[in-house]
Amino acid sequence: MVDESTTYVWTVRHRHVVGGPCQEVLTLHRDGVRTHIVFQDGEGRYVGSVAYGHSGGVGDRHHHLNLNRPGVVRAFVDEAVKRELLPLDGELDGWELFTAVALSRAAATTPAVPPDCPPGP
Numbered sequence: 001m002v003d004e005s006t007t008y009v010w011t012v013r014h015r016h017v018v019g020g021p022c023q024e025v026l027t028l029h030r031d032g033v034r035t036h037i038v039f040q041d042g043e044g045r046y047v048g049s050v051a052y053g054h055s056g057g058v059g060d061r062h063h064h065l066n067l068n069r070p071g072v073v074r075a076f077v078d079e080a081v082k083r084e085l086l087p088l089d090g091e092l093d094g095w096e097l098f099t100a101v102a103l104s105r106a107a108a109t110t111p112a113v114p115p116d117c118p119p120g121p
Contacts, residue, residue: 006030008077012056012067014048022047024058026067026076026094033087037076039067039094058094063102071108075101 009029016022021041028035039058041047047058056068065072079097080086 008073010073014055024048024056024067024094026073028073028077028086030087033089035080035086035088036091037080037094037097038091039098045095058098060098063099063106065098065102065105072101072105075104075108079104 007030011027011029013025013027014022015025023041024039024047026037026039028037039045039047045058045060048055054066056066058065058067067073076094076097077086079100080088080092083097085092
């Protein structure tokens with residue numbers, strides 16, 4: 001977990017790779033280091049404003065996260081730090097962190113549920 005004195009500046013953008021699928025990119029800036037957490041559109045996964053989605057939206061068949069929300073960004077930072085992936089000047093596959101972050105956010109929005117308990121049915 002990042003201590004309270006550590007500050008990240010973050011941005012979210014949608015990008016297109018020539019000949020490739022759409023991507024949503026969460027970029028973390030800290031002390032001159034830029035970490036890009038990349039979510040690439042693919043089978044069973046969506047990014048951005050597909051169908052009824054929105055910019056910054058990423059999801060799969062079970063979960064949806066809004067990369068524009070500070071609590072979601074904080075959860076990605078915490079998960080990346082926990083896995084010793086930060087600081088990193090480069091790119092991370094956001095889908096590798098996605099399920100853990102989605103489950104932690106679901107547990108956080110249901111305070112009566114123990115933190116390690118997955119969401120209900």
